[in-house]
Amino acid sequence: MQKGEKLYEGKAKMIFATEDPDLVWVEYKDDATAFNGKKKGSIEDKGRYNNQISAILFNLLEEKGVPTHFKGLIGAREMLVKKVDIVLVEVVVRNIIAGSLAKRTGLEEGVILSEPVLEFYYKSDELDDPFINDDHIKMLKLATEEQVKDIKKLAFKINDILLGFMREKGLDLVDFKLEFGLFHGNVILGDEISPDTCRLWDTDTHQKLDKDRFRRDMGDVEDAYQEVLRRISE
Ligand code: UDP
Numbered sequence: 001m002q003k004g005e006k007l008y009e010g011k012a013k014m015i016f017a018t019e020d021p022d023l024v025w026v027e028y029k030d031d032a033t034a035f036n037g038k039k040k041g042s043i044e045d046k047g048r049y050n051n052q053i054s055a056i057l058f059n060l061l062e063e064k065g066v067p068t069h070f071k072g073l074i075g076a077r078e079m080l081v082k083k084v085d086i087v088l089v090e091v092v093v094r095n096i097i098a099g100s101l102a103k104r105t106g107l108e109e110g111v112i113l114s115e116p117v118l119e120f121y122y123k124s125d126e127l128d129d130p131f132i133n134d135d136h137i138k139m140l141k142l143a144t145e146e147q148v149k150d151i152k153k154l155a156f157k158i159n160d161i162l163l164g165f166m167r168e169k170g171l172d173l174v175d176f177k178l179e180f181g182l183f184h185g186n187v188i189l190g191d192e193i194s195p196d197t198c199r200l201w202d203t204d205t206h207q208k209l210d211k212d213r214f215r216r217d218m219g220d221v222e223d224a225y226q227e228v229l230r231r232i233s234e
Pocket of ligand 1: 175197
């Protein structure tokens with residue numbers, strides 16, 4: 001597969017065309033941003049870790065019947081994926097209170113939810129990714145009602161699979177963000193699943209092994225990403 005022209009460069013990844021119009025080449029960067037780009041930095045080898053972590057998790061989800069954009073790894077920091085029309089909705093699933101849910105509800109970080117909570121955010125840098133609901137998605141024509149139904153069902157299924165998998169690795173899956181895309185009219189999982197997009201805490205020590213170490217200047221950021229890859233590779 002040949003790497004063609006650059007189609008897009010985002011905060012964490014670059015997308016290149018390939019000779020197949022249905023496939024794109026994704027290169028994961030070491031650049032790190034938080035608070036919608038207001039905090040900038042870089043995490044050594046993050047691109048490599050996130051590429052490989054995402055590949056393992058996409059493979060796991062595919063095995064369990066979740067359609068994803070993943071086609072295969074092509075390099076240490078590169079993967080081949082199906083070219084999708086991204087749905088402009090960020091889907092967050094939560095199992096434990098943290099981050100913006102703690103702020104919004106006044107509940108303390110670490111409180112375990114009796115059932116997972118699903119949230120939608122409008123994927124818009126100008127608007128700072130505001131919180132939205134199903135009616136807003138319909139109003140803004142971001143997805144059809146049928147697509148929203150598919151997205152919710154897939155997001156909860158993904159949560160079930162990842163929760164169990166991470167638990168076996170001694171990790172608590174606190175929350176995570178997903179993005180979905182349309183491929184030949186069908187909803188499939190896109191983007192990445194990595195410590196950039198998930199909160200992962202060590203089950204025993206509650207140590208944070210995710211991007212919160214960068215957001216909150218906690219240090220040992222690279223080690224945390226490397227540790228997640230090490231555990232899920234076993
Ligand atoms: N998240 C993400 N990208 C975003 C916002 C959130 O990947 O633009 C992830 C984040 O890493 C966490 C989950 O979604 O795992 C929930 O994030 P939250 O709403 O608490 O916001 P945050 O505190 O991360 O800004």
